[in-house]
Amino acid sequence: MKDFAYAVPATLARAAALWREAPDASRFLAGGTDLLGMMKDFVIQPARVISLAAIPELRGIREEDGALVIGAMTPLGDVIASPLVRARCPALVQAAAGIKSPQLRNMATLGGDLLQRPRCWYFRRGFGLLGMKDGKSLVLDGEDRFHAILGNAGPAKFASPSSIAPALVAAGAELLVWNGEGTRRMAALDLYRTPEREEESEFSLAGGEILVAVRLPAARPASATCEVRQRKSLDWPVAAASACLDLENGRVAGARLVLGQVAPVPWLVDVTSLLAGKPLDEEGAKAAAEAALKDATPLAGNGYKVQVAEVAARRALLAAAGKAG
Amino acid sequence: MRELNKGWPKLDEATHLGKRTPRIDAADKVTGRAKYTQDVNLDSMLHAKFTLCPHGRARVQSVDASAAQALDGVVLARAIVGEGEELEHAGREVAVVAAESEEIAREAAQLVRVEYEVLEHNVADASPDLAGEWAREQRGRDQGDVDAGFAAADVVVEGRYGAPIVTHCCLEPHGSVVEFVDEEHVNTWVSTQRISSQDEDLAGELGIQPENVRAVCQHMGGGFGSKFQFDVWDRECARIAEETGRPVKAMLDRDHELMVAGSRPSAYADVRVGVKKDGTITAWESRSWGSGGAGGGSSPRLPYVFDKVPQRRTHVSIRTNTGASRPWRAPMSPQSCLITMAALDDAAAALDLDPLDFFLKNLPFTERPEVYEEELLIAARLMDWRGRFIPRAAQQGAVRRGLGLSLHTWGGYGHDSNCSTTIRGDGAVTVSCGTQDLGTGSHTVLAVVTAETLGLPVAAIDVRIGDSLLPPSGGSGGSTTVGGISSAARDAALDALRQLLARAAPELNAAPEECRAQGGRVFVAAAPERSLGWTEACGLIGPEALSGSGRTDPELMADGVGGAQMAEVEVDVETGVVAMKKLVAVQDCGTVVDLTTAESQVYGACIMGISSALFEERVMDPTTGACLNPNMAFYRLAGIGDVGEIVVHLMQTEAHHARGVIGIGEPPVISPIAAISNAVANAAGVRVPYAPFTPRAVLTALGKGRGR
Amino acid sequence: MSEERGFSRRKFLQGVGAGALAAGAMPDLARGAEAPEDAPDLAGPGPVPVTLDVNGVRTTIEVEPRVTLLDALRSRLDITGAKKVCDHGACGACTVLLDGRPVYACSMLAIAAQGKKIETVESLAPGGELNAVQQAFVAHDGLQCGFCTSGFVLASEALLRQNPRPSHEEVLEALSGNLCRCGSYQGIKKASGAAPGGG
Secondary structure, eight states: OOOOEEEOOSSHHHHHHHHHHSTTTEEEESSOTTHHHHHHTTSSOOSEEEEOTTOGGGOOEEEETTEEEEETTOBHHHHHHOHHHHHHOHHHHHHHHTSOOHHHHHHOBHHHHHTOOOOOHHIIIIITTTTEETTEETTTTSOOTTSOSSSOSSSOOOOOOOSSHHHHHHTTOEEEEEOSSSEEEEEGGGGBOOOSSTTSOSBOOOTTOEEEEEEEOSOOOEEEEEEEESOSSSOOEEEEEEEEEEEETTEEEEEEEEEESSSSSOEEEEOHHHHTTSOOOHHHHHHHHHHHHTTOOOOTTOTHHHHHHHHHHHHHHHHHTTOOO | OOOOOOSOOOGGGOSSTTSOOOOTTHHHHHHTOOOBGGGOOOTTOEEEEEEEOOSSSEEEEEEEOHHHHHSTTEEEEEESSOTTOEEOSTTOEEEEEEESSHHHHHHHHHHOEEEEEEOOOOOOOSOHHHHGGGEEEEEEEEESOHHHHHHHOSEEEEEEEEEOOEEOOOSSOSEEEEEESSSSOEEEEEOOSOGGGHHHHHHHHHTSOGGGEEEEOSBOSOOTTOOOSOOHHHHHHHHHHHHHSSOEEEEOOHHHHHHHSOEEOOEEEEEEEEEOTTSOEEEEEEEEEEOSSTTOOOOOOSSOSOTTSOEEEEEEEEOOSSOOOOOOSSTTHHHHHHHHHHHHHHHHHHTTOOHHHHHHHTGGGSSOHHHHHHHHHHHHHHHTHHHHOOOTTOOOSSEEEEEEEEEEEEOOOOOOBEEEEEEOTTSOEEEEOBOOOSSSOHHHHHHHHHHHHHTOOGGGEEEEOSBTTSSBBOOSOTTOHHHHHHHHHHHHHHHHHHHHHHHHGGGGTSOGGGEEEETTEEEETTEEEEEEEHHHHHTTSOSSOEEEEEEOOGGGBOOOEEEEEEEEEEEETTTOOEEEEEEEEEEOOBSOSOHHHHHHHHHHHHHHHHHHHHTOOOOBOTTTOOBSOOSTTTSOOOOGGGSOEEEEEEOOSHHHHTTOBOOOSSGGGTSHHHHHHHHHHHHHSSOOOBSSOOHHHHHHHHTOSSOO | OHHHHHHHHHTHHHHHHHHHHHHHTHHHHHTTOOOOTTOOOEEOSSOEEEEEEETTEEEEEEEOTTOBHHHIIIIISOOOSSOOSSSSSSSOTTEEEETTEEEEGGGSBGGGGTTSEEEOGGGGSGGGOOOHHHHHHHHTTOOSSOTTHHHHHHHHHHHHHHOSSOOHHHHHHHTTTOOOSSOOHHHHHHHHHHSSSOO
16 A cells, blocks of 8 residues: 555545545545445555545434435444434345344445445456456456446446445435535436446446435335345355335335346336236246346356346345245 | 383373363464564564565666665664566565665665666466567376277367466564674574574574574464565574674565465366266367466376376476466365366266266366265265255356356375473473464364373463474475474383383382373273372372473374365356355364364465455566565455355364374365366356456456457 | 646645645545635655554554555554455455444555544554454464465454454344455355454
8 A cells, every 4th residue: 555645624625625626636435334445456556545534424324304314424334223224225234234243233334335436357457447457357267257247338347336226226326426616416327337448437437426325215115125145244145136126015116126247337227017907926926037137248257247136126026025036 | 010101092081182272372372472584583682674676577776785885773784686687577676775664674675776778578368379589398198098098988078277476475474583692692683484494594694604604483473374485584684683783674565575485387178078978077188378477387197086087188388587486285186176176067968967976977087086985975075065965057146146167186295303301390381393284273172282292281282393403493485393293202102101100100010112292191901090180190200300302103194185175156147256065074084183283274275266366366467577566455365254154064083083193274165166166167157267256257257348 | 647746846835734734634525614714735746744643553654645544554554464355345355443433555555544533453462352243263274375364354354343243144234344355254154153242
């Protein structure tokens, strides 16, 4: 890790001002569990690190006009423990609880999880976000077992690493983003984009923008997250799925399924048309899961992820409906 | 009157031997007081870090360390390979930097500019077809009439099996600290499995007398076979200490550790097994291949355990540009065991036989049929095999249960060791031995043997190990330590005791050979009421402590163990996730010195085996030759929730006890991967050819998923 | 980057003061107090004073902002119970308690740990008397080489302070962020399940 100048601003305005002083050399620091590791590996080398730990607006869980607002710097452990979150979005609690380490859950934050960088081992070993060498994809010629099976037609082959993004996208959450002058709102899914060139980001935040909070809508759909991990202990999932169901008298009125770890972005599939008007059953869940993976384009060595993701999707839908997967 | 009995006391007469003694160094380890090499902080100490080659194979054209040297806090930066030198794998050390802090040293190592001519490389070893020019056919071997064996077979079963390169991944990385006391005298702390010869290696490097070097390794954070060598980092640490006159610490970072500091060779094989309908094996034929790095790799021992079967085997050694292999806990045995036991299990399945019956029937092909039979039957009882075994492919549903078994063997004969035992006038007892404790229990073993021999509580014994000034002892490899040090400690304690009894006997109006020490007293064997308390007796010693010396005693040791293991897994055939439910390990090891640490060795070996069966694999990039997972997020070790229930049964009968001490560190690590492979096949209904048995491997074997 | 260094040099003294102040005052700031807009608040690059409250003792050291809490403890304060193994938040050997909660000291900057109560394994046995968790680890041989041990002991300690009678599943959950290579899990499970009430 290279040394840097460190600041702990107490306000969003001050944080943005510090960033503007050195826009190309600054990084915001949340829980640090991802950024510090990449700095140690010289993958990211900021000259200025701006901690967001002392900004009050970024913390806390509160209800506002029926919606639930969770500060971006809220540790995942607090999210899991919150009765408000538990009551409103089991999929989010389950997703956060899938990070099997009390230590990480005490340190890692909601915003940090959403903005963590891909786990692509080419990226992490210094070959760039797209993992290219001499104009060719190292992933395509190499070890692709954990890479994307959807949305991978372009040069980005990495898989979106966030554990909680699928749950938030499925729940129709919005993000509150401070842009230096005020707060703008965006759909959770719009945080993510698929870069086409190495210098592009996989996030849609403009330079210096700060993720302030996540806003869960007032509606309380039935929801669940299903992760498939190799290890029961701390591990990144092979594939994951979060499902939210709007149920009316036990019948599906709306169904949002989001796959994680399978595409460069959280992969939203609206399966309402397949499931609407009926109670969700094994057959429906299977059909919806198959539809979600229908267009999968696995790479040479990760075809197994299609199967894993399909099973995760089916089990998440069934769990959301309160049925054992 | 008999002379003091040199042999081990019988199991039912022993006070400490074979009983449970809490690990005597445990209190130091749970409080953080135990100091490891990584924990050594000396005044004005420098930190050394290395610049590593990023290419699979390359020739060094130039090294420019000036930018590193210019960084504030850097004391020294220089190349450690010559121009034109060929580097055979990524991770090879090219330059070293020494700086005032670890952070500065690490940053500076990145600033060294190296120009390479990148050469063609190979990191693939899993398929014999891939290797091409990188493959070297080794001389084959025949035993018995193989053709007649296959001719006599009713069925010939074929299969492909194997295990990839895995690393040692010791939690304490490799490394050392070197300090010059003056121009001629050097102290070194080193994380090593052989402290007794570290002084000679270092002295040779520095051109000084070995007696002027003191090497210390009081505690060390795991070795598993990877910490015998005097390594490049030890050498550079010493040279920099010499050049700068300052203490230097060189501990590897995790990525460096996982790339170069130890791996287990891969081994794969195509196997044909001939069997009669009744389950009798008639012949074995195998063509194996594998790699341990740029030097190729050694051949697995096939067929393993059942080595009296008529057999024909060939091996292809594959050169890969990967960090060189080092002995990995029971070298080549887990791989040999997997290939053999999986092939035999497939033969049993092809005949629709319960593998337990099949293995029992073929025990005459092994060296120790009676021991294996006894162990298999105990394991079967502990697993309830007879009540729970279901033939392959007889289950429905997503989550299916499976059982598998395996047999293994090992030597474990003690190495040469010296030991000294001193008894002071105040009754204090010290046992000293130049051995090391890898977490295996060496401290505790020495205390137990000395306490048993002198009739004292274990807590009364002060144990000193991990220092090259102490009586020399062998390296801790091959499960040789416990036999070597326990017999030497027995010998040394008896020598000291004889001297003590010679002082005490006149006070008791008896001859020395009529006296004994037990229960904290010295007494006349025929008249125990004529006795002295331990401190009272030691009061007769005077100001000069008694010193007994001892050596390894072949009569107190033995060689050759067997083990039987059974695994139970659950396989989710939809996701390919394998979950350990239970592992039963039945193991003989002759005389158990300390039951606590002996059992812990078996538990630990089972878990290390589970970890490599389910998770471990070093992943290399074919294009660049770089290691892709030199970190502990993607080089996965089993966590506490991943190992299931483990049941250990040590064969601790008077008959086994009477054999003498045999090492136990390695044998139980051999079978888990094979037993688990067989359990997965039993549950999933298909053989997953290669470990680790990940979702990808399982689903691919099941033909699920799209694409390849 | 060189500009950053120059910037810092100019404001070195002020920067140092503000850095320490900002961190020390963090609890107040979190309740809504605001630092003046013009306060110089960059610390480093280069060594700055960092005050850590470790095991009840406050010590000020001079370290660069990049120094992790783990490296500050181990190589600056010579408190070496927490070990450096993966250095990337994946193994738990560096676990310490921060305001009573287990965290990975390798994944946190020392400068960011100011104002927090840091407990290392060394604090559990003041005067050498092992606490309940430590006694249980000894009694059940929940260790071999010992390199992961302080991390497991502290993760267990944190669990048992919250939950004196954890179920088997709760023990596995609480310890799933720690790894052992020797395979001491059997003893660790027993120790964490058996230690009554923790420390």
